[in-house]
Amino acid sequence: MCTNTVLAGDYEDGISAYRAGDYDNAISLLTKAGDLGHPQAQYYLSIIYEGNSGVERDQKYSLYWLEKAAEGGMVAAQRNLAAFYHDGVDDPDDDFQKATSWYLRAANQGDLSGQLNLALLLDKKSNSDLDHKEAIRWYLLAARHKVAQAQYHLGLMHDQGRGTPVNPEKAMSWLMKAAKQRFPEALFTLGIKYDQGYGVEQDSMTAYKWLLLADLNGHPQAAARRKATVVKLTPELIAIAEHLADTWLDTN
16 A cells, blocks of 8 residues: 555544544544654644644644644645734734744735735835835735735835835725725725725725725724714715715725
8 A cells, every 4th residue: 555545544444533532543543643754744733733622732742743744835834923923912922033034934825815915015024125025926826816905015015115206096995995895994994094085085985985994894993983973964965965975885
């Protein structure tokens, strides 16, 4: 019997044992496959040792197997390993270089989450114009696949001139693409732009429409900002804005 067949058998039997609650046997079978280089078995072991699966938590083993799976080319492992080194919270144990390296490996395999998170790291954690240009490249790859968060941040890059000259037209184009997917931050940002006349002609009625849509889609600051904007409008203009918002919801 060929090695690949044996590996697959140990992995599948290990998963079956795990699902049946036979954790000792599951770990034994998955470890056997993992030791011989089966990335899925290695990844599953990393999850098991996280301690949320009926097995006592062991972060050392969890990280060991996660690194093995990532080195074996498994995209989900590369992405999770990157997140381990940078979890989005200010942490003295974070390792920007390792996180960037692992997100890059996932991104190079076409992983949209890897591309987005790599761009976010380069955008938010660096003051280098070169890194900001690279962030735009990865945002763009994800944005072209309709990742709303990437579209939104790409709009901000063009709006604020990070890694690229300020371009209000491109900024609005990408913000609108994200808004059409009902991304709350994009809806809210459009409301603020129209309220302040930043990059667009000031228009309180249009601002109210976007802030209302942001509020309906769960943006935490939209309700308060909408209340501050509504006092600038007559009842007739409020009614028009609400009608425009309803129409927009019907078509997006």
